[in-house]
Amino acid sequence: MAASSYDFVVIGGGTAGLVVAHRLSEDPSQRVLVLEAGSDCTEDPRVKTPAIFKSLFGTEADWDFRTEPQPNLGGRSVNINQGKALGGSSAINAHIFVPPTKGLIDAWGSLGNEGWNWDVLREYFSKVYTPPLVDDAFKKSLGIGEWTEQSNPAKGPIKTSFSGHLHHPIRRAWAEVFETCSSSMANDPFLDSSSAGCFSVLASIDPENKERSYSVSAYYNPIKDRQNLQVLTNAVVEKILFDSGQPPKATGVQYIHDNETKTVVATKEVILAAGALQSPKLLELSGIGDAKLLERHGIEVIQNLPQVGENLHDHLVCYISFEAFDNVETLDVFLREPEAMERAKYDTSRSGMLSSVAFYTYAYLPLVQSLSGKDHEILKELLRLNRPPVGTDPSQERARIYHEVAENTILHSREPTGAYLTALVQLTPPVEPSSDSPADPVPGNFITFGVMLSQPLSRGSVHIVSDQVSSPPVIDPNYLSNPLDFEVFARHMQYAETLASSPAFSKLLKQPLRRRDPASDSRNLDQAKKYVQTSAVSIWHVGGTCAMLPREKGGVVDAQLRVYGTQNLRVVDASAVPLISTANLQATVYAFAERAADLIKDTHGLR
Incomplete structure (x- = not known):
């Protein structure tokens, strides 16, 4: 087996891996190798063209994981799409670029991670992306005309935009709904993430060429000719190597x-960035994990x-599609008429519906403001009944501290427990097999309301099933196993019905409301x-499986992201995130990796 040597070896050329490789290779004296299991799909139109991102699912660019059957989802197995390509999931995701809330990031610190809070991480978000310049004529339709802070200093490599049609009437309708209940965001959520409310959502789509902006185009391609950086694609890591010292290095x-089969020497560090489902797998294959499982x-x-592979949590999302008036532009035409793709002329004009994924609007909402006094008491009682017992086991301590964070959030009038979005297309979620619910697209134009459970308490696991890297891990998110999740999620679904029934949406949705699937009626609890x-279904925001927590609280890495009980090994991806973001993880993982790169540089005195 041929051997070679680098200062840093990065396992995974995805969202986090390419960020860290970019920053470490800024110092020309440092030799950096990135090992990526997938191919380079940079020129694939399915990667570049925003509206057709789902055509990558189930292909060679997707690990195409499936969960174990989930008892609380009727025994269903759920797809979890994760990128298997240079750029990782940033190459196949839905482009949504949103921040977490301040309260959630501050909770990372309160869990025992010194130096991790919103004030620290905010500068790293600014380091990640560049916000779009917006003409004054469009600010009112985007709902940003009244923002107090208009100057966003962010200047990062990810190019973002308010994609699609800036004057699409759904933007104004969304703003009107929340203006009536004083839930519009007063500022850019990246600048002031201390409150809940609605906003027009940024997309990681370059405003100039209307193509995906992701870790390859933003962090790797501009510096790919650096002599001290090598990226190998189609390189499948089997295990991390250790010496016989104590602690092992x-x-x-x-x-x-x-x-x-090859080996490479890392003279300074091995950096694990294989994702929330693969990083714990590689730790276990390398001998780091539950001794009984490994033996x-x-x-x-x-x-x-x-605790390796434990603490898996993910955002579930549920969709309700309502029929819109015929003159409301949606992506449904592409579902009905495949030839419409050719007429769209995206390749030549870079305009129209193919230049966006039709997710224009978002909202982060608390639950308690929409509840009656009686319902509020029901939630408080459920919190009391499901409070984990005090114990000395790390998993018990982890469950207890997470319950405290969730309790403070659920009962707070300004902390969101649900993220809401709209999509200008009908979505086809799973249906009851014995029902008359349509499993395929139906005629008509649709606006879909989606609800995401922002702070799930349910925890699952991901573990190896053999000593072979070719075997996929067994993934059990244990969705909705905590009764609080079920209750909170269902009540947020009820509020989505309230939004769709508002006067603002009567201008867009046929009346009385016509549901794509009658079974989606969620007015009754x-x-x-x-x-x-x-x-x-999963919205593919898995994290927490190598959690950054004190070891006695069930952590796998410390606040410097170093794996407990080892030397020269860190985890820098979503698996180390102790609590997943308020909504989509993309922006948070970029910022997390930027901070990880600085921590590594500080350790080794690098520029």
Whole structure:
């Protein structure tokens, strides 16, 4: 096996991996290698063209994971799409670029992670992206004309835009709905994320060429000719190598490339950035994890760290599609008429509906402001009944501190527990097999209301099933296993019905409201729970499986992102995020990786 040597070896050329590789290779004296299991799909039109991102799902660019059957989702197995390409999930995601709330990031610090809070991380968000310049004529339709802070200093490589038609009437309708209940955001949420409310959503779509802006185009391509940076695609890492010292030191990586098994030496650090489902898998294959599990698969135990692969949590989303008036522009035409893709002329004009994914609007909303006094008491009682017992086991301590964070959020009048979005297209979630619900697109134009459970309390796991890297891990998110999640989610679904029924949307939706699927009627709480059970799906925001927490609280990495009980090994991706973001993870993972790069540089005194 041929060996080579680098200062840093980065496992995973995805969202986080390319950020860290970019920053570490800024110092020309440092040699950096990135090992990516997927291919370089930079020139693939499915990657570049915003509206057709879903055509990548289930292809060679997608790990195409499936969960174990989920008892609380009617026994369904759920798809979790994760990018298997240079750029990782940033190459196949839905472009949505939103910040977390201040309260959530501050909670990271309160969990025992010194130095992690909104004041610290805010500068890293600014380092990630560049906001679009917006003509004054469009500010009112976008709902940003009244923002107090108009100057956003962010100057990062990810190019963002308010994609699609800036005057589309859904933007004004969304703003009107929330103006009536004083829930419009007073400022750019990236500048002032301390409050809930509605906003026009940014997309990671370059405003000039209308193409996907992601970790490859933004962080890698501009510096790909650096002599001290090498990126290998189609390189499958088998395990991390350690010396025999105490504590064991990561010395390199064993991987397969061009059908050969090879090793590479890391003289400074091995940096794990394989994602929330693959990073714990690689730790376990390398001998870091629950000793009983490792021994069962014949893997030498390097460090007994039972929390590896635990604490898996994810955002569930549920959609209700309502029929819109015929003159409301949506993407449904592409579902009905495949030839419409050719007429769209995206390749020549870079305009029209193909230049966006038709997610124009978002809102972060608390639950308590829409509840009666009686319903509020029901939630408080559920919180009391499901409070984890005090114990000395790290998993018990982790569950307890997470419950405290969730309780403070759920009962707070300004902290969001749900994220709401609209899509200008009908979406086809799973349906009850024995029902008359349509499983395929139906005729008509549709506006879809989506609700995301922002702070799930349910926790699951991801673990290896063999000692072979080719075997996919067993993924069990344990969705809705905490009764609080079910209750909060269903009540948010009810509020989505309130939004759709508002006077502002009567200008866009046919009256009385016409549902794409009659089973989606969520006005009644029991109906809402039933619909969540049959039709909620993952929105692919998995995280927490190598959580940054004190070890006694169930952590895998410390506040410097170093793996407990080892030397020269860090985790820098969504698996280390202790609490996943308020909504879409993309922006948070970029900022997390930017801070990780600075932590690594500080350790080694780099520029």
